[in-house]
Amino acid sequence: MPTDQIVQYCLSGITVGSIYAIVAIGFNIIYNTTGVINFAQGEFVVLGAMTAISLAARMPLAIAIGLAVLITALIGGLVELLFIRPVKQPTVLRLIIITIGVSILLRETALHVWDEKVRALPFFTGTEVSSVTLLGAHVSPQVLWVLGACALIVAGLSLFFRFTLSGRAMRACAANRTAARLCGIKVRWMVTASFMLSAGVGALAGCVISPVTQTQYDMGAPLAIKGFTVAILGGLGNSAAAVAAGLLLGLLESFSVSLFPLAYQDVVAILVLLAVLCFKPSGLFGRRGTHAPGEF
Amino acid sequence: MRFRRYAPIAGLVLFVIALQLALSAAGAAYYFTQITMSVYYSLVALGLCLLMGYAGQISLGHAGFFAIGGYTSAFLTTYNIAAGGGAARLLQPLGLLVDQQDLYGNAVLHLSPWLALAVAMAITTAVALLVGLPVIRLRGHYLAMATLGFGIIIYRVVLGTAGLGEADGFSDVPPFRLFGWLEVNGRKPFAVQNYYIAWTLVAVVMLLGANLVRSRVGRALRSIRENEEAADALGVNVARYKLTVFVLSAWLAALAGAFATHYRGGIGPSEATTFKSIRYVAIVAAGGMTNLWGALVMGVLLNFLSLRGVFGSYDDAVFGAILIGIMLLAPDGLVRVPRIFRRIRKRFDGSLAA
Secondary structure, three states: HHHHHHHHHHHHHHHHHHHHHHHHHHHHHHHHHOOOOOHHHHHHHHHHHHHHHHHHHHOHHHHHHHHHHHHHHHHHHHHHHHHHHOOOOOOHHHHHHHHHHHHHHHHHHHHHOOOOOEEEEOOOOOOOOOOEEEEEEEEOHHHHHHHHHHHHHHHHHHHHHHHHHHHHHHHHHOHHEEEEEEEEHHHHHHHHHHHHHHHHHHHHHHHHHHHHHOOOOOHHHHHHHHHHHHHHHOOOOOHHHHHHHHHHHHHHHHOOOOOOOHHHHHHHHHHHHHHHHHOOOOOOOOOOOOOOOOOO | OOOHHHHHHHHHHHHHHHHHHHHHHHOOOOOHHHHHHHHHHHHHHHHHHHHHHOOOOOOHHHHHHHHHHHHHHHHOOOHHHHHHOHHHHHHHHOOOEEEEOOOOOOOEEOOOHHHHHHHHHHHHHHHHHHHHHOOOOOOOHHHHHHHHHHHHHHHHHHHHHHHHHHOOEEOOOOOOOEOOOEEOOOHHHHHHHHHHHHHHHHHHHHHEEEHHHHHHHHHHHHHHHHOHHHHHHHOOHHHHHHHHHHHHHHHHHHHHHHHHHHHHOOOOOOHOOOOHHHHHHHHHHHHHOOOOOHHHHHHHHHHHHHHHOOHHHHHHHHHHHHHHHHHHOOOOOOOHHHHHHHHHHHHHHHHHOO
């Protein structure tokens, strides 16, 4: 394989990898405060992108994206208030089933609101044909936006969790719910807040990737399972490791295209998931036997 | 005890016969096709009910096993061995091949559906063991995602493989002659007997299931669901039981897939989607999780309504709403058949004593 082709594969791997990482971070935020995996995470990505696409027809792109993130965050909060909070005996099985139900409802809502057409946001800078040359490979400037957004989200979240009161309160809920409640933290509202934050992050991811990958109502589930693969690979709850794991999976996937037919691309990622679950369920960077939520 | 165990099954048999007579008398024979398909789908739900309700293990990939059963049968009974020649012909004297002529009068040689079914079950066993071995170590989210992943792999494979018809699937799968005049066939003259074939399968499974959940195995499974560590400490071989029930439920799904494919004369990738798997979970949840009768009633009812097109373009949304609604409002499900029978029995016992 010539060098520039390798660089090309690497760049495309890094791009999809950072997309997966952002989805994985969305999983981690909710997992850390509630211990629940939100199967509707992929739907937040779709909702964010679709809302932004509709809004972008009427207002400048930046405002449309900001509004879309806000709206999706509100939907995320609403989902928690309506469907998660009222559960009487919140066992893991019940919560899994509920979030699956939510993901179906959100997907069907998206189908009825936006139909089946494939849509896309306009490229943030340049057009679909403009390209930047990087180490001899050609990439769309949108790729740089994706990488930038990923870096921004990771940095922003780690600052939020480390230095703000709400961020610290959320971490306290993750570490010990009872202790957090005794300290006067409103644990229930922190859970709602984590759903909002996670939905917002998902929506932002959806907007940034929309010009490259395009958006369709049913792309949430595949994204969610890749994001989950990455979250597990890095160790549930550990978002810095999720970025590393995301890049790893992205590279693996993009190089797998040169070996297997494109139709089997998802299969590669899922086989990785099954292998990790089988041999090292605590993740590549996790300690053995600990599923406890870690620091952000 | 005996009465309590078998009375509901006798009731089921009577109901099935009454329904057939009523439909035939009313000239509403066109319902038979949809009922038969619903019954096959509810067979998958029964297997999943054993897995979810009695062993506490979720599976989001059971449509995958349905597809393995259906696709294996479809492939083997439509693949023309005559073109391949050679070793396969050795099966002919054993009566394992079916001679046919295609549209143009050429001789076509297919594998017998019985052999295809046997191969399908063997493949299902192998796959279920392969998936099950790592999966039984997992719980909660991990198990859910692993089985979801398995389902997606099967979907991608049937969608992306040319030999399996890609997006079109198979469309002219031959009927399955069980013996003599009895065959799994979707054509109109066979409607009534296929109605009974499907119900017979379900009745047998209910009979075995009712005995299973009351046996040592059933108690072991329930102990695993309630508390895995405690079950382990009491000497229950947790891993073995989990794997057994996983394979068992995979068999039921594959069996349903094979029969439904012969009945409908084809299968497509839509049978293997994640949504189909989730639908089975919704049915089991609506039936009350630890309730085979609930799974059966809901399986037949919901699939029938869905096949009739009652839910229109909101078909998927209805099942999503069922999942949420059941979990929030009625975690014990909607159907309480055993309770009704218990009441009847009490009255029956009372009248005997008097």
